[in-house]
Amino acid sequence: MNQTPILQADGLVRSYTLNRGVFSKGQTVNAVNGVSLTLNRGETLGLVGESGCGKSTTGRLLLGLEPLDRGSVRFASELMPDIKDPKWKTLRTRMQMVFQDPLSALDRRWPIGAQIGEPLDIHRIGTKAERLERVQALLADVGLRPDQANCHPHELSGGQRQRAVLARALASDPELLVCDEPVSALDVSIQAQVVNLFAELQQKRQLAMVFISHDLRVVRRISHRIAVMYLGEIVEEGLPDEVLHSPLHPYTQALVSAVPHTGRKQKRVVLQGDPPNPASRPSGCTFHPRCPVARPMCAEIVPALRAASASRKVSCHLIDAPEQKEVA
Ligand SMILES: Nc1ncnc2c1ncn2[C@@H]1O[C@H](COP(=O)(O)OP(=O)(O)OP(=O)(O)O)[C@@H](O)[C@H]1O
Ligand SMILES: [Mg+2]
Numbered sequence: 001m002n003q004t005p006i007l008q009a010d011g012l013v014r015s016y017t018l019n020r021g022v023f024s025k026g027q028t029v030n031a032v033n034g035v036s037l038t039l040n041r042g043e044t045l046g047l048v049g050e051s052g053c054g055k056s057t058t059g060r061l062l063l064g065l066e067p068l069d070r071g072s073v074r075f076a077s078e079l080m081p082d083i084k085d086p087k088w089k090t091l092r093t094r095m096q097m098v099f100q101d102p103l104s105a106l107d108r109r110w111p112i113g114a115q116i117g118e119p120l121d122i123h124r125i126g127t128k129a130e131r132l133e134r135v136q137a138l139l140a141d142v143g144l145r146p147d148q149a150n151c152h153p154h155e156l157s158g159g160q161r162q163r164a165v166l167a168r169a170l171a172s173d174p175e176l177l178v179c180d181e182p183v184s185a186l187d188v189s190i191q192a193q194v195v196n197l198f199a200e201l202q203q204k205r206q207l208a209m210v211f212i213s214h215d216l217r218v219v220r221r222i223s224h225r226i227a228v229m230y231l232g233e234i235v236e237e238g239l240p241d242e243v244l245h246s247p248l249h250p251y252t253q254a255l256v257s258a259v260p261h262t263g264r265k266q267k268r269v270v271l272q273g274d275p276p277n278p279a280s281r282p283s284g285c286t287f288h289p290r291c292p293v294a295r296p297m298c299a300e301i302v303p304a305l306r307a308a309s310a311s312r313k314v315s316c317h318l319i320d321a322p323e324q325k326e327v328a
Contacts, residue, residue: 006176007039011071012061014054018279024227027279031057033232034071036305041175042191044199044204046219046240048255049229051277054175055212058229059178062210063095064088075176093123093172100181102161112164114140119171138167143197151203154236159190163197164295170201177202179211183218220244225311228252230287231276234305236310248314250291293318 014032032054039045047055054186060066062073064080073080081087099105106115107282117135120126126134136146142163153161162182179198183191199222202209213219219226220240227237228249236249247253254269273290282289288298298317305315 002143003040005038005060006041006076007037007076007210008074009035009037009058009062010073010075011036012058012068012073013070014057014061014066026034029175029278030232030281031278032061033281034070035053035061035229035234036234037227037234037237038242039176039208039210041208042202043225044202044209044211044223046226047210047212047229048214048216048219048226050255050275052276053229054232054278055214055229056180057212057232058315059097059180059212063097063178064091065097093119094174095176096172096174096179098162098165098179098182100185102158102165102185104154105165110149110154111152112144112156116149116164116168116171119168122173125172132169135167138171141170141201141249142167153279157190158186159194162186162194166198166201170205173205176208176210178212180212181214182211184213184215191218192221198222216244216255228255231281233277233286233315235287235316236312236314237305238308242312247310248308248319249287249316250293251287253316269309274315285315 012032012035016031018027018028024257035058037045047058049055057066061068063074064083075091075224081091110142113135116138117131120131120134125131135149139146139149144160144163144167148156148160156164171232182198183194194219198211201207211219211222225237226240226243227234228243228251230251231233236243236247236252243252244256247256254271257267257269269292272288272292276286284299284301285291285303288294291298295318301317303315303317306311308319
């Protein structure tokens, strides 16, 4: 893995003001609240956390698909241009996104081969014959047959459609791929195959990848590093084995304890209190109302995400307290 960053995000903030609904009109939803992360070339960062914690919003912000309220994103050391800036369109060939639902990402009226080759046509990459050849190579890379280039999306299975979406994302030979729950809509029996394909192609092409999932087991299989999000913030970051076998943050401990067969003997930690609401963020450490070991200071002081070791970061005031080391 190359140790030069392809992506550097610093203090990303994004909120939405709701303009619908009798009870929610005018409310501000703090979807992402100060996310900072670095991704090296050829590295996969797994982004996990429960529904609504801001994973997808972070993914869109990283690619400049949404404007930032605050913070900055650098891609290959350059500040990410605004989406309306022609420079952003040029960058688009170097960074791609794969979404959860392959059917809505594909056009039902077009054969798969034409859709895979579309980015090559748009950016006029190679001659027509070279483009056709490239589509065939991409089909083979993602495990589809050459004749499947003529299939329409509805003629493929869910797993095959996601393979086609991946082939299209790879057509322009990107350096960065942001994948938002790319296997969550797939049958469990297919998920492992498709995750393996993502891992294989990531390695072969030395792609940098942000892999978003709510499923720690999926993220563990593919990631070089894992970042755990809670209410719009990263609360812990580390190597997959560290995060899964010795989680430091009480939220990560609860998340890990809910995953069967992580190889760690543990007691299930059931979180107390209401599920988090990004429209009403608790004071201090936002996890404190649900934290089994919170102290009075946790309601008052916002913890910083700080280094706990060379490879690990955590945001918890109590990290050095002995009872914080293990929940079991
Ligand atoms: N365009 C939008 N307008 C208003 N609120 C939004 C918008 N996009 C996201 N949100 C809110 O921001 C918060 C974070 O949403 P986001 O989709 O990033 O979460 P997520 O972690 O991807 O969730 P999931 O696992 O369910 O996909 C949620 O409360 C969501 O309702
Ligand atoms: Mg999402």
